Amino acid sequence: MKLVLACLAVLFLASVLARPGKSKKQSAGDAFEDAGITELLNIQAPTNWLKVKYGPIEVKRGNDIYPGDTIEQPTITFDQADPDTYYAWFLLDPNYNNYSAKDKKPYKALLYALYVNIKNINIKAADVLAKYLGPSPRTGTGEHYYVHLLWEQQEKIDVSSCDMPDYETDQRYPFNLTEFISQYNLSDEPAAGNFHTASFPDDLQEVCEEGGYC
Ligand SMILES: *[C@@H]1O[C@H](CO)[C@@H](O)[C@H](O)[C@H]1NC(C)=O
Numbered sequence: 001m002k003l004v005l006a007c008l009a010v011l012f013l014a015s016v017l018a019r020p021g022k023s024k025k026q027s028a029g030d031a032f033e034d035a036g037i038t039e040l041l042n043i044q045a046p047t048n049w050l051k052v053k054y055g056p057i058e059v060k061r062g063n064d065i066y067p068g069d070t071i072e073q074p075t076i077t078f079d080q081a082d083p084d085t086y087y088a089w090f091l092l093d094p095n096y097n098n099y100s101a102k103d104k105k106p107y108k109a110l111l112y113a114l115y116v117n118i119k120n121i122n123i124k125a126a127d128v129l130a131k132y133l134g135p136s137p138r139t140g141t142g143e144h145y146y147v148h149l150l151w152e153q154q155e156k157i158d159v160s161s162c163d164m165p166d167y168e169t170d171q172r173y174p175f176n177l178t179e180f181i182s183q184y185n186l187s188d189e190p191a192a193g194n195f196h197t198a199s200f201p202d203d204l205q206e207v208c209e210e211g212g213y214c
């Protein structure tokens with residue numbers, strides 16, 4: 001009997017270990033690659049998961065979150081943060097117009113939030129370049145990714161410089177992440193990331209058609 005149990009245990013372990021991609025402990029890097037987000041944004045995959053919460057709702061590797069639940073700015077946490085480093089936090093829709101690969105490359109991103117000079121992941125004390133906007137997928141464009149990224153800065157960014165882009169008045173679309181990263185000396189790959197998905201709510205489709213907003 002003991003031998004049978006031992007054999008079963010070995011088989012179970014072997015089957016779990018043989019499917020690392022399907023285990024619940026998928027790495028942030030693998031999830032970003034699998035979802036195609038690294039390609040959409042033309043970035044390297046983040047090393048760690050970023051914890052993002054909208055009230056009680058947690059952003060979790062591509063889970064669907066109703067846009068009405070993401071109107072308020074989320075809280076973010078990153079346990080591995082280095083206390084001496086400044087960080088930049090982005091929220092992006094990497095493919096705002098839902099172009100397909102054969103349609104139109106490069107994909108064009110919409111910037112929903114950009115906060116810099118973050119110390120100890122204290123967003124409240126950060127410098128705001130683009131004030132948080134709740135994800136708003138356009139009607140008829142299917143499912144969108146909302147990608148949260150935390151990058152290490154090499155130094156503090158001088159936000160009073162007159163070269164600083166102003167995302168309240170400047171367009172947030174298309175936003176060129178690659179360009180921002182190189183211009184402001186951010187790390188080669190994001191320190192942490194996470195993403196959720198959302199679509200234009202079905203229950204609003206009728207209202208929108210009747211009102212002629214679609
Ligand atoms: C948008 O993407 C989804 C898949 O995520 C697809 O089903 C849908 O047809 C696309 N919509 C458009 C307008 O291309």
Ligand SMILES: *[C@@H]1O[C@H](CO)[C@@H](O)[C@H](O)[C@H]1NC(C)=O
Binds near residue numbers: 106107176177178179
């Ligand atoms: C973004 O900027 C980079 C670097 O300046 C450039 O090579 C790339 O073509 C730009 N991408 C888009 C979509 O404009």
Ligand SMILES: *[C@@H]1O[C@H](CO)[C@@H](O)[C@H](O)[C@H]1NC(C)=O
Binds near residue numbers: 155183185
């Ligand atoms: C980025 O680094 C370069 C070279 O180290 C420096 O000249 C430049 O001022 C830095 N850019 C910013 C925005 O701090």
